[in-house]
Structure formats: C-alpha cells, structure tokens
Amino acid sequence: MPKQIYLDYAATTPTDPEVLKTMMPYFKKEFGNPSSLHRFGQIALVAIDEARRKVAKFLNCQEDEIVFTGSATEANNLAIFGVTKALKKKGIKPHIITSKIEHHAVLHPFEESEKQGIEVSFIAPNKEGIIKLESVKKAIKENTVFVSLMYANNEIGTIQPIEEIGQFLAKINKERKQRIYFHTDAVQAINYLDCNIKELGVDLLTLSAHKIYGPKGVGALFIKKGTPIKPIIYGGGHEFGLRSGTENVAGIVGLGKAIELGEKYKNDIERIKKLRDKIIEKVLKIPNTRLNGLKEKRLPNNVNISISGVEGESLMIALDQQGIAVSTGSACSSRELKPSHVLLAIGLSPKEAHGSLRITLGRFTTEEEVDYFLKVLPNVVKRLREISPF
Numbered sequence: 274m275p276k277q278i279y280l281d282y283a284a285t286t287p288t289d290p291e292v293l294k295t296m297m298p299y300f301k302k303e304f305g306n307p308s309s310l311h312r313f314g315q316i317a318l319v320a321i322d323e324a325r326r327k328v329a330k331f332l333n334c335q336e337d338e339i340v341f342t343g344s345a346t347e348a349n350n351l352a353i354f355g356v357t358k359a360l361k362k363k364g365i366k367p368h369i370i371t372s373k374i375e376h377h378a379v380l381h382p383f384e385e386s387e388k389q390g391i392e393v394s395f396i397a398p399n400k401e402g403i404i405k406l407e408s409v410k411k412a413i414k415e416n417t418v419f420v421s422l423m424y425a426n427n428e429i430g431t432i433q434p435i436e437e438i439g440q441f442l443a444k445i446n447k448e449r450k451q452r453i454y455f456h457t458d459a460v461q462a463i464n465y466l467d468c469n470i471k472e473l474g475v476d477l478l479t480l481s482a483h484k485i486y487g488p489k490g491v492g493a494l495f496i497k498k499g500t501p502i503k504p505i506i507y508g509g510g511h512e513f514g515l516r517s518g519t520e521n522v523a524g525i526v527g528l529g530k531a532i533e534l535g536e537k538y539k540n541d542i543e544r545i546k547k548l549r550d551k552i553i554e555k556v557l558k559i560p561n562t563r564l565n566g567l568k569e570k571r572l573p574n575n576v577n578i579s580i581s582g583v584e585g586e587s588l589m590i591a592l593d594q595q596g597i598a599v600s601t602g603s604a605c606s607s608r609e610l611k612p613s614h615v616l617l618a619i620g621l622s623p624k625e626a627h628g629s630l631r632i633t634l635g636r637f638t639t640e641e642e643v644d645y646f647l648k649v650l651p652n653v654v655k656r657l658r659e660i661s662p663f
C-alpha cells in the first residue's frame with residue numbers, strides 16, 4: 274500500500290475540507306478585527322457570533338455561556354485557576370479534586386495549584402480505567418469546591434460516568450453550605466458521545482477544534498451562568514472579559530463548522546466502531562497482548578494494547594517506516610520517555626506501559642487501511658521480539 278496511513282486521530286485530525294473552505298474568507302477578504310466598529314469588524318463579529326451559536330446549540334446551552342480560547346489546554350487552565358481564584362477571593366479555602374488519568378492540561382494545573390497552597394486530591398481509576406462514583410464520594414471534603422474529571426480518556430478511550438457523578442453532585446449541592454462546581458474535559462468525547470450539558474450536569478466543559486476536524490489553536494469553555502470565575506489572561510476584555518486577546522476569527526469559524534459537521538457524520542460512528550472491534554479482535558490474537566481499558570465503555574475509535582517483549586517506541590517507528598502512523602502513550606507527551614501515567618494508574622508495570630500502542634481511527638479511515646495495518650503488525654512484532662533484549 275503506497276500511501277501513508279494515519280491511525281492517530283486522538284492526537285489530531287486532518288482539517289475537514291468543508292471546514293477549511295468555511296475558514297478561508299476570514300484569512301482573505303473578511304480579515305477585520307471583530308472589535309472594530311466599521312463594516313470589516315462587524316462582518317468578523319457576526320462570524321464569531323454564528324460559531325458561538327453553533328457550539329451553544331450542540332451543547333444545549335446559551336450563547337453567552339461559551340468562551341473561545343486558544344486551545345483546550347487554555348480552556349482547562351481557565352476553568353481550574355479561574356474558578357479557584359474566584360472562590361479564594363470570597364474567602365474560601367478550597368479543596369479541589371481530579372483523577373490520576375487526566376490529560377496533562379488538567380493534571381499540571383492541579384499540580385501547580387497544589388504548589389500554590391490549594392488542597393488537591395487525585396482519584397485513582399479502577400483497573401479498567403474507570404473513575405467510579407464511589408471514589409469521588411470518598412474524596413469529597415467539607416471544603417471541596419471543584420471537581421474536574423475527563424469525559425473520555427485520550428490514551429485508553431475509557432468513558433467516565435460524568436452524568437452519574439453530575440447527578441450526585443447536584444443532589445449533595447442542595448444540602449451543602451459550599452457548592453461543588455463540576456468541570457469536564459470533553460476534548461475526546463465531542464464527536465462520539467452525548468454532550469448535552471443539561472444531561473451531563475456539568476458547570477464547565479472544555480472542547481478543542483483540532484480533535485474534531487477543525488483547526489489547531491482553538492478551544493472553547495462552556496461556563497454555566499452563575500459559576501464564579503475570574504480571568505487568567507488580562508487585556509482588552511474580549512470574550513466577556515474572560516479571555517482577552519483579539520479573537521482567532523478564522524479558527525473560531527472553523528470550530529463552529531467542525532461542530533456542525535460532527536452532527537452530519539453521526540451515522541459514521543457505527544462504521545468506525547466496527548473497524549475498532551476488528552482491530553481489537555485480530556491484535557489480541559498475537560500472543561502476549563492485552564487490551565488496556567474496558568472494552569464496553571470505550572470510545573468507538575480507540576484501541577490501546579500492550580504487547581509484551583517489545584518497546585512501544587520501536588514499534589511505532591517500525592510501523593512508521595511501513596507508512597503507518599500510530600502512537601505510544603499520549604501523543605502530546607510522546608517526546609518524553611516516561612511511561613504513560615494513565616497506564617501506570619490502571620496498574621500496568623513501567624515495562625508493560627512502555628510496550629503500549631494506541632491506534633485511533635476517524636472519519637477518513639478505510640477498511641483497506643485497517644486491513645493493511647493488521648497485515649503488517651504481526652510481522653513487525655515478530656521481528657522486534659526476535660531482537661528484543663526483554
């Protein structure tokens with residue numbers, strides 16, 4: 274198979290041609306600054322409003338509950354630091370909770386908060402990569418004010434019981450003196466799971482354009498009306514005073530279009546899931562392999578396997594030489610040689626975690642590509658096992 278095969282959709286997705294087409298005018302003729310009062314500015318402002326409407330419709334929230342940011346990382350930072358800062362100003366000494374399997378865009382702000390003297394708890398998942406409601410209940414203290422849990426994991430694809438946890442928090446909030454605000458990083462979930470914020474019961478939700486066939490460098494944060502939050506970036510007061518900086522008009526337009534297209538491609542999810550299951554079934558036939566994360570509660574496009582006796586890095590490079598792009602650990606941190614914190618958290622040894630491979634599918638993945646990958650993989654594993662020092 275001569276062409277390159279991309280099986281790393283959790284790292285990023287190609288920009289959909291329809292998205293790109295919608296963005297193009299805002300690089301050219303419609304280049305205005307949305308803060309300008311003349312026609313050029315107003316055209317750009319209308320385009321941003323339209324994108325905000327699309328995102329709000331998708332999440333089932335109001336338009337002024339959406340803040341556009343420069344990435345999901347920034348949206349997560351705004352949620353975590355912004356809410357705790359607002360509560361501290363009210364004289365509250367906050368305790369905040371997250372899980373051990375979050376993306377670094379949540380984990381590192383939590384670690385930083387801890388350094389700044391905030392009380393922090395990191396909940397462990399079970400061996401199948403699920404954060405159980407019971408663990409959340411156990412972690413809650415009298416001064417707990419904020420819980421941040423991802424909707425779907427970017428490495429092992431496990432889907433967390435956000436709705437169940439949201440309902441529980443709503444129930445206890447009625448009796449608590451101090452309300453607990455609930456944030457979810459839904460970056461990997463947007464194209465695959467129900468993201469109606471009313472059903473999920475979240476106060477804040479993060480999303481990113483480049484994981485849903487939109488451009489890189491654009492994210493958004495849903496902030497429920499009434500949630501105490503302060504900006505972390507100061508300047509001209511854009512985005513309701515919560516994210517200063519001239520808006521990335523083309524990027525925001527692209528995010529709006531990508532969200533809209535996601536609805537159009539809903540019927541494609543079943544096809545992707547079937548390809549995923551084919552990969553899981555065939556790969557597990559290779560001796561000494563295991564699937565990481567629960568199969569039943571897993572994103573339709575995610576396969577994460579450990580292959581004993583081989584290094585994930587070597588496997589990834591060998592597959593790349595055959596024209597196949599996959600990932601080992603999290604793509605965002607794959608330059609680090611540390612074993613994945615997610616795999617360690619679900620109980621894998623560092624050696625097992627090093628031998629892991631993440632295959633993620635998407636809109637443009639074909640059965641022919643999957644078959645080619647399944648033909649190449651066993652031979653690559655065999656060759657690497659023969660020369661492996663393990």
Ligand SMILES: Cc1ncc(COP(=O)(O)O)c(C=O)c1O
Binds near residue numbers: 482
């Ligand atoms: C779950 C999750 N959260 C946050 C991010 C960061 O997104 P962005 O690249 O838009 O900052 C990623 C990217 O890998 C992710 O998978």
